[in-house]
Amino acid sequence: MTSRDGYLWTEQAGLRPGIPSIGVIAPATNVTSPNAFYDVVVIGAGYCGLTAARDASLSGLNVLLLEARDRIGGRSWSSNIDGYPFEMGGTWVHWGQPHVWREISRYQMQNELKTSFDFSHGVNHFQLNTAGGSATMSHEEEDSLFASALGKFVNVDGAFGRNIMPQPANMFHVPKARELDNLSAQDRIDAIAPLLSPNERAVLEGFVLLCSGGTLKGMSFLEFLHWWAICGYTYQGCLDYLITYKFSGGQSSFAINFFKEALSTKRLSYAFSTPIKSVNDKGSKVEVTARNGHTYQAARIICTVPLNVLSTVSFDPPLPAGKCAAIGVGHVNQCVKVHAEVGDKAMRSWTGVTYPSNPLIYAIGDGTTPAGNTHVVAFGADQHHIQPEEKLAETFAAVQNLAPGKMDAVRRLVFHNWSKDEFAKGAWFFSPPKLLADHLEDMRARHGNVYFASSDWALLWRSFIDGAIEEGARAAMAVKTELAEADKVNLRL
Amino acid sequence: MTSRDGYLWTEQAGLRPGIPSIGVIAPATNVTSPNAFYDVVVIGAGYCGLTAARDASLSGLNVLLLEARDRIGGRSWSSNIDGYPFEMGGTWVHWGQPHVWREISRYQMQNELKTSFDFSHGVNHFQLNTAGGSATMSHEEEDSLFASALGKFVNVDGAFGRNIMPQPANMFHVPKARELDNLSAQDRIDAIAPLLSPNERAVLEGFVLLCSGGTLKGMSFLEFLHWWAICGYTYQGCLDYLITYKFSGGQSSFAINFFKEALSTKRLSYAFSTPIKSVNDKGSKVEVTARNGHTYQAARIICTVPLNVLSTVSFDPPLPAGKCAAIGVGHVNQCVKVHAEVGDKAMRSWTGVTYPSNPLIYAIGDGTTPAGNTHVVAFGADQHHIQPEEKLAETFAAVQNLAPGKMDAVRRLVFHNWSKDEFAKGAWFFSPPKLLADHLEDMRARHGNVYFASSDWALLWRSFIDGAIEEGARAAMAVKTELAEADKVNLRL
Numbered sequence: 001m002t003s004r005d006g007y008l009w010t011e012q013a014g015l016r017p018g019i020p021s022i023g024v025i026a027p028a029t030n031v032t033s034p035n036a037f038y039d040v041v042v043i044g045a046g047y048c049g050l051t052a053a054r055d056a057s058l059s060g061l062n063v064l065l066l067e068a069r070d071r072i073g074g075r076s077w078s079s080n081i082d083g084y085p086f087e088m089g090g091t092w093v094h095w096g097q098p099h100v101w102r103e104i105s106r107y108q109m110q111n112e113l114k115t116s117f118d119f120s121h122g123v124n125h126f127q128l129n130t131a132g133g134s135a136t137m138s139h140e141e142e143d144s145l146f147a148s149a150l151g152k153f154v155n156v157d158g159a160f161g162r163n164i165m166p167q168p169a170n171m172f173h174v175p176k177a178r179e180l181d182n183l184s185a186q187d188r189i190d191a192i193a194p195l196l197s198p199n200e201r202a203v204l205e206g207f208v209l210l211c212s213g214g215t216l217k218g219m220s221f222l223e224f225l226h227w228w229a230i231c232g233y234t235y236q237g238c239l240d241y242l243i244t245y246k247f248s249g250g251q252s253s254f255a256i257n258f259f260k261e262a263l264s265t266k267r268l269s270y271a272f273s274t275p276i277k278s279v280n281d282k283g284s285k286v287e288v289t290a291r292n293g294h295t296y297q298a299a300r301i302i303c304t305v306p307l308n309v310l311s312t313v314s315f316d317p318p319l320p321a322g323k324c325a326a327i328g329v330g331h332v333n334q335c336v337k338v339h340a341e342v343g344d345k346a347m348r349s350w351t352g353v354t355y356p357s358n359p360l361i362y363a364i365g366d367g368t369t370p371a372g373n374t375h376v377v378a379f380g381a382d383q384h385h386i387q388p389e390e391k392l393a394e395t396f397a398a399v400q401n402l403a404p405g406k407m408d409a410v411r412r413l414v415f416h417n418w419s420k421d422e423f424a425k426g427a428w429f430f431s432p433p434k435l436l437a438d439h440l441e442d443m444r445a446r447h448g449n450v451y452f453a454s455s456d457w458a459l460l461w462r463s464f465i466d467g468a469i470e471e472g473a474r475a476a477m478a479v480k481t482e483l484a485e486a487d488k489v490n491l492r493l
Numbered sequence: 494m495t496s497r498d499g500y501l502w503t504e505q506a507g508l509r510p511g512i513p514s515i516g517v518i519a520p521a522t523n524v525t526s527p528n529a530f531y532d533v534v535v536i537g538a539g540y541c542g543l544t545a546a547r548d549a550s551l552s553g554l555n556v557l558l559l560e561a562r563d564r565i566g567g568r569s570w571s572s573n574i575d576g577y578p579f580e581m582g583g584t585w586v587h588w589g590q591p592h593v594w595r596e597i598s599r600y601q602m603q604n605e606l607k608t609s610f611d612f613s614h615g616v617n618h619f620q621l622n623t624a625g626g627s628a629t630m631s632h633e634e635e636d637s638l639f640a641s642a643l644g645k646f647v648n649v650d651g652a653f654g655r656n657i658m659p660q661p662a663n664m665f666h667v668p669k670a671r672e673l674d675n676l677s678a679q680d681r682i683d684a685i686a687p688l689l690s691p692n693e694r695a696v697l698e699g700f701v702l703l704c705s706g707g708t709l710k711g712m713s714f715l716e717f718l719h720w721w722a723i724c725g726y727t728y729q730g731c732l733d734y735l736i737t738y739k740f741s742g743g744q745s746s747f748a749i750n751f752f753k754e755a756l757s758t759k760r761l762s763y764a765f766s767t768p769i770k771s772v773n774d775k776g777s778k779v780e781v782t783a784r785n786g787h788t789y790q791a792a793r794i795i796c797t798v799p800l801n802v803l804s805t806v807s808f809d810p811p812l813p814a815g816k817c818a819a820i821g822v823g824h825v826n827q828c829v830k831v832h833a834e835v836g837d838k839a840m841r842s843w844t845g846v847t848y849p850s851n852p853l854i855y856a857i858g859d860g861t862t863p864a865g866n867t868h869v870v871a872f873g874a875d876q877h878h879i880q881p882e883e884k885l886a887e888t889f890a891a892v893q894n895l896a897p898g899k900m901d902a903v904r905r906l907v908f909h910n911w912s913k914d915e916f917a918k919g920a921w922f923f924s925p926p927k928l929l930a931d932h933l934e935d936m937r938a939r940h941g942n943v944y945f946a947s948s949d950w951a952l953l954w955r956s957f958i959d960g961a962i963e964e965g966a967r968a969a970m971a972v973k974t975e976l977a978e979a980d981k982v983n984l985r986l
Contacts, residue, residue, distance in 0.1 A: 058551060058552055059551055060553075095591060095660075095661065095662050095723075095953055096589035096591070096725070097591065098588060098589070098590065098591035098592070098593075098594035098595050098598065099591070099594075099595050099598065100591075101591035101592075101953075102591050102592050102595040102963075102966070105591065105592065105662070105952070105953070105963055105966070105967070106966050106967065106970055108967070110660075110662040110663055110952060110953075111663050111666075113660060113663075115659075166608075167588075167603075167606060167738075168588065169588050169594075169598070169603040170603055170604050170606075173604075230588075232589070232725055232730065232733070234727075237725065240725070245660075264977065459598070459603060460588055460594075460598065460603075470595075470598050473595070473598070473599050474598070474599065474601070477599055484757065
């Protein structure tokens with residue numbers, strides 16, 4: 001099946017919108033009783049909504065899953081093109097990510113991982129292109145350079161962040177962490193600038209922009225420190241957790257299991273291509289109205305709409321001030337992720353940073369396609385942002401600038417423009433300064449019969465697939481428990 | 494409620510068997526229809542059986558949970574004595590342990606962790622007592638010594654184990670790992686002996702015996718390497734994962750949530766103090782006969798009996814050769830874990846290794862009791878084994894030898910003798926050489942309508958609470974899927 005989402009460019013066909021995915025669901029709905037009353041309506045079929053719908057239906061609730069897109073996965077999905085998976089958003093997982101690994105384990109997919117890095121091919125080095133020129137170094141030297149730079153960045157407490165954030169699932173366990181959330185990445189870089197060599201500064205800025213997809217001034221230092229903490233407070237941990245292990249069949253091969261299991265309960269109704277207009281909580285029930293005019297009724301709502309999109313849904317009664325304030329601030333991630341299939345086989349072992357001159361900053365050889373070409377994945381940010389489908393020539397140039405002379409034979413480009421996506425308005429959550437200190441609890445709070453669940457406000461792997469599952473499980477558990485206690489629903493037991 | 498398990502010694506009362514726990518279940522059974530036919534009988538109410546029973550009952554199956562003891566938790570439980578929790582077996586958890594953390598997160602217990610180490614008190618050092626004498630060093634020096642010694646031990650591949658075991662949930666992903674399972678810890682120590690200082694050798698042997706509870710010759714080197722890999726391939730990771738974070742209310746406050754949630758489905762029947770004699774698979778159904786003569790019938794069985802105890806249950810048809818071989822070998826862990834409450838407040842920050850002369854090898858200050866005393870937890874192994882309740886004087890001496898002159902005022906001892914426990918026959922699983930390479934798949938295999946689930950053969954955090962949950966979830970998922978597909982049971986949907 002082909003999704004409306006994503007873009008594919010090839011020399012033969014040029015740029016075309018829409019790419020295939022096993023996450024596309026057909027038929028688009030199984031709803032036969034338009035006036036049914038549900039125990040819970042789940043808005044959004046990303047990992048969070050899928051988890052919520054699965055857990056709720058497993059526990060005996062009648063569930064309606066509504067999704068604006070034609071596919072599952074939300075900001076995380078894969079497209080299998082000519083027998084090769086491209087990850088459109090979200091890619092890497094690890095056995096130390098608890099919520100995602102529990103599912104990998106439960107679905108017995110532990111042996112379906114492959115690694116992005118493969119340092120056994122010809123162009124086996126790291127390339128750093130800065131204003132000062134271009135340099136190549138071994139991957140060992142690359143690791144030392146990044147580790148040194150990041151170590152200086154995070155070392156606010158003489159313990160590389162361990163003292164200020166000893167329990168990352170409880171981010172403000174040490175109250176002083178709250179003050180630190182006033183800092184942007186730029187603030188922290190300014191403070192340590194004398195300690196950084198030019199190369200350290202370049203890779204540090206490139207790496208934190210890779211993580212945030214934002215700008216140095218716009219991104220929270222503390223949120224980066226949280227990433228660092230969940231990665232075990234080391235650069236090696238960042239590599240292991242953030243960018244090493246991916247699904248050999250593409251991650252939609254994982255997400256589809258949640259949907260299928262929920263369906264197997266026979267308690268899951270769903271409607272795709274059904275964006276939501278409004279949520280009206282009448283106390284004894286909640287009405288959800290879609291843009292197409294259909295209205296659905298339920299005892300509870302689990303709303304997994306991302307922070308940056310929540311302002312497009314009308315809530316009655318209106319959302320409280322704290323939540324509105326968080327929505328007004330929003331998150332800062334406008335990551336540009338571009339897959340390029342290039343003719344040089346040897347580039348499989350290449351990695352590079354090109355900064356600050358290029359819209360694509362950080363890139364790695366990520367695989368070898370069935371045709372024997374190298375698959376390179378490249379990331380840009382809001383700092384020097386580009387809309388690939390609107391600026392195709394600049395996008396090619398940005399790919400080629402990553403390794404001049406080595407990237408000329410581009411056979412294919414694949415990408416999803418998350419910034420222009422009305423149901424995402426950005427990529428994974430990354431906080432600006434103060435948002436988490438001021439509003440994390442507001443974002444997590446329920447509003448009457450409406451629960452809000454999203455990786456955007458998860459406690460541990462916030463922004464990751466893992467955080468989405470954490471949140472979906474939390475919401476389903478809360479709804480199940482509440483409905484059972486209130487005896488407001490006749491659980492199908 | 495007071496369990497039959499465990500021992501408590503105080504000066505006033507002397508040695509008494511049985512200690513309190515919120516894991517004791519009363520009434521001991523809720524079975525009202527002795528001839529009921531169940532979808533699944535789960536044998537054992539440790540974390541594995543609790544998870545299996547919970548997941549199966551949540552998914553619509555009628556479940557009978559049978560347990561030999563008077564309490565939940567199996568080899569992992571806590572006793573709250575005078576307002577202070579003592580962990581009788583299993584203690585530490587971490588957010589990077591996926592299966593356990595998913596549950597901590599789902600039960601919203603993320604903020605109920607405290608740390609074992611607290612290096613802010615008076616006796617703030619590491620004490621190493623060896624044949625060569627006694628030395629004290631700072632905790633930083635302690636960490637350097639352990640890290641250096643362990644680094645030499647695990648570095649079989651020039652990459653500290655990363656190359657030989659890059660995917661620890663898939664232990665034999667690199668086939669060469671299989672050969673390595675021929676080695677005992679002693680074999681590996683012999684190979685690197687010239688590289689080790691006397692102090693390095695002492696702490697290395699002490700640490701690996703802490704992990705295995707066995708003997709150096711009897712324990713598998715590869716299984717230790719697996720522990721090292723899941724801890725992130727660093728000594729700091731070992732500290733973080735193995736011995737730092739515990740439940741502030743004791744871990745039985747965690748386990749009870751599984752039981753309560755399963756009960757809330759109204760599909761859980763249970764009987765405690767009901768040891769099993771035999772399992773008879775008749776093809777169309779399975780009969781489980783208890784020692785008390787009661788027989789229970791079900792479509793499927795999930796047997797969570799530990800490896801070392803499986804020989805006490807009679808199976809018809811008999812278990813296949815591979816499984817019998819694994820049972821015949823057994824695991825090697827005869828850990829002795831003793832809690833001592835000592836009068837010296839300052840010992841809170843102390844850690845120590847006393848080796849090889851003492852039955853208790855590794856100990857740390859683990860907390861401060863309500864009375865203001867220091868709670869020290871100490872570990873021994875099969876190497877120089879002691880049965881504390883039979884050798885009380887030697888046990889006191891073993892505690893006092895850990896820090897001569899500092900441990901004299903022992904106010905209380907608390908322990909569970911796992912070696913003498915007929916339902917455990919040892920502590921957490923630790924493999925001898927070859928068992929995993931030869932029989933991991935045999936241990937994991939089903940036998941007709943009987944599924945075998947245990948942390949003893951988990952893939953990732955084998956031997957840990959995490960592995961028990963991994964296995965319970967696997968078994969429940971398999972039974973649920975099979976019964977739904979076979980339509981052999983009328984799921985209560």
